[in-house]
Each structure stands twice: as structure tokens, then as C-alpha cells.
Amino acid sequence: MPPFASIATDFGAAYTAICSGVVQRLAPSAKVLILTDEITPYAIVEGALLLRQALPYLPEGVHMAVVDPGVGTPRHPIAVRTRRGDVLVGPDNGLLMPAAEALGGATAAFVLEDPAYRLPEPSTTFHARDIFAPATAHLLNGVDPAAFGPETAPLPLDLPGPEHGDDGTLTMTVLYEDRYGSLILSAEAKDLGPPRFGTPATLSWTSSDGTPTAIRVTYEETFGSVHPGDPLLWTDSSGALGLAVNQGSAAHRYGLTAGTVLTLRPPNGDS
Structure with missing residues (x-):
């Protein structure tokens, strides 16, 4: 070979x-x-x-x-x-x-x-x-x-991790935008706890102009679980949690970029 x-x-x-x-x-x-x-x-x-x-x-x-x-x-x-x-x-x-x-x-x-x-x-x-x-x-x-040359200790890549609040909130950072405009986040499905597909939660952040923003979103297994144009959280093929819009761009819709911090609040503040 x-x-x-x-x-x-x-x-x-x-x-x-x-x-x-x-x-x-x-x-x-x-x-x-x-x-x-x-x-x-x-x-x-x-x-x-x-x-x-x-x-x-x-x-x-x-x-x-x-x-x-x-x-x-x-x-x-x-x-x-x-x-x-x-x-x-x-x-x-x-x-x-x-x-x-x-x-x-x-x-x-x-x-x-x-x-x-x-x-x-x-x-x-x-x-x-x-x-x-x-x-x-x-x-x-x-x-x-x-x-090729002397041995060296390579620099690590410092990635933000998820943060779990005592009130059940999950704080994550946008890591990057994929070619569909979906946003890959610094958390995994396990950080959500037991899966509750289809249950609405609140996702909030502060926009680049300082405006607080919040949307209702559900965690789903597939993009097709919501109507075209609706947002969802899903787990990508690498295991990372992501924010998407079915057949649309979450980055364009919400103006989110790498480094933006998002907070997910489960229904009624439950963990």
C-alpha cells in the first residue's frame, strides 16, 4: 500500500x-x-x-x-x-x-x-x-x-468548556460555524442530562451590540424533527452540541459568531 x-x-x-x-x-x-x-x-x-x-x-x-x-x-x-x-x-x-x-x-x-x-x-x-x-x-x-530538529513540547489548544449552574443552567461558548451556518458549541449531549427530546428550553445570550436576546429551542435527534425555519439543538456527528435552524443558518438568523457565550435554561429552571 x-x-x-x-x-x-x-x-x-x-x-x-x-x-x-x-x-x-x-x-x-x-x-x-x-x-x-x-x-x-x-x-x-x-x-x-x-x-x-x-x-x-x-x-x-x-x-x-x-x-x-x-x-x-x-x-x-x-x-x-x-x-x-x-x-x-x-x-x-x-x-x-x-x-x-x-x-x-x-x-x-x-x-x-x-x-x-x-x-x-x-x-x-x-x-x-x-x-x-x-x-x-x-x-x-x-x-x-x-x-528534522530538536524535540519540543507543543502548545495545547485551550478550548472553553461547559459550565453547569446550580439552577440547572448550562453555559456554553460558540466554537465555530459550519458551512450550513449551524453553530458548534463547547458542550456535549451528556451535559444536558437525560435526553428530553422536544421539550422547550430557553437559550439566551448578549448580542454584540449589548442587547440581551433569548429564544425558545428544543433538543432534537434530527433536523427534520422541527419545521423548516425553526431552531433546534442537536448533537453533531462528533458528539458536540450544536445550534441549528432546519434548512437555514443559525449564524445568520441570530447574528452569532465564535466566542459568543450562550446560556441554556431548562423548563421551569429544572436540571
Whole structure:
């Protein structure tokens, strides 16, 4: 079986294809999958959670991911070895770490600093092409991650967690918006307690202009459990709780963005 690589970026198609071309030129026997080039620009959390969700379903291999608003700064380019046997390549900004945990945990990480494994004269703004893609190719060709540079302790990704109030409220943060405008939240179904499908609850937040806002919403198993245009809470395929509008965009409807804090109050304040 040929060595396998995946690539995930926030670049769009053209620049991601350039990176894929570098990998395939330097490792011509490898199979290269562009996992996505549609991560929201600069959205490290979105990219990290997508990788965490996707990589366990991909073949073992080298997985390059780049969402890198700090490109060219002193942040390190790294390769992270995982317990499953994969190597994750990308910037040391937390992007890779949730996926590493999903692949059994990180066993070691190394700085990509040896110029022998880069393109000549790397750009300060396109490390994906000049550093990450060549590193990915050399790893596919059998180079040990430790050959690239010194071992390092990668930065974690600090994600907000849910908060449970004594009055039965559940406070969550919007982590990111998916392509349908549904909002992925920093809680899971288990944080709701025993499922009560179809039971109305109140979801409230403070809008960006300081206006308090509240809606009635139900927790449902499927989008089709509510009428088109109605809101719902549901559990996405990764286990995260989300806010959606059936056949619509919750982000557009309610003006919610990543970082907004929401509070869910169950009926009559019961937990």
C-alpha cells in the first residue's frame, strides 16, 4: 500500500493544490488526499476540531494541516508523532493537538528546522509550500521525525468548556460555524442530562451590540424533527452540541459568531 498523506488548510483550492503538488513531486509514490481547503481563514479552533473529527477515519499516515495566522513569526513549525503511528505536520499553535489526542495521544514532537528538508529560500508567508509540504513528503519517504530538529513540547489548544449552574443552567461558548451556518458549541449531549427530546428550553445570550436576546429551542435527534425555519439543538456527528435552524443558518438568523457565550435554561429552571 502506498504511503498516505492528507492536507487541510484555510487557503482555498489554488494554494492548497500547490502544496499538494510539492508533496507529490517529492514523494511521487504517495497517495495525497486534500481533506479540505475550506477552513475559515485564521480559524484555528475550527480547523483543530475538524481534524479531530476526521483523522481517526483516515488511513494511518502523514497529515499536514495549516491554519497559521502567525506564519513568519517565531512560532515553530512542528511534526507530532502520535500513538496510532501517524505524524501530524503544521504550525505549533494548538491546531494539531486535539487530533493528536484522538489518535491516541502525542508521543513526541519535533521542530522542523533542518534546511535539508525544506525548499530553498523559504518564503516568510508561505511556510505550507516551503516547509510543511516538503516535510510531509520526506516523512512519506521514510525520514524519521527526529531528523528534522530538536524535540519540543507543543502548545495545547485551550478550548472553553461547559459550565453547569446550580439552577440547572448550562453555559456554553460558540466554537465555530459550519458551512450550513449551524453553530458548534463547547458542550456535549451528556451535559444536558437525560435526553428530553422536544421539550422547550430557553437559550439566551448578549448580542454584540449589548442587547440581551433569548429564544425558545428544543433538543432534537434530527433536523427534520422541527419545521423548516425553526431552531433546534442537536448533537453533531462528533458528539458536540450544536445550534441549528432546519434548512437555514443559525449564524445568520441570530447574528452569532465564535466566542459568543450562550446560556441554556431548562423548563421551569429544572436540571
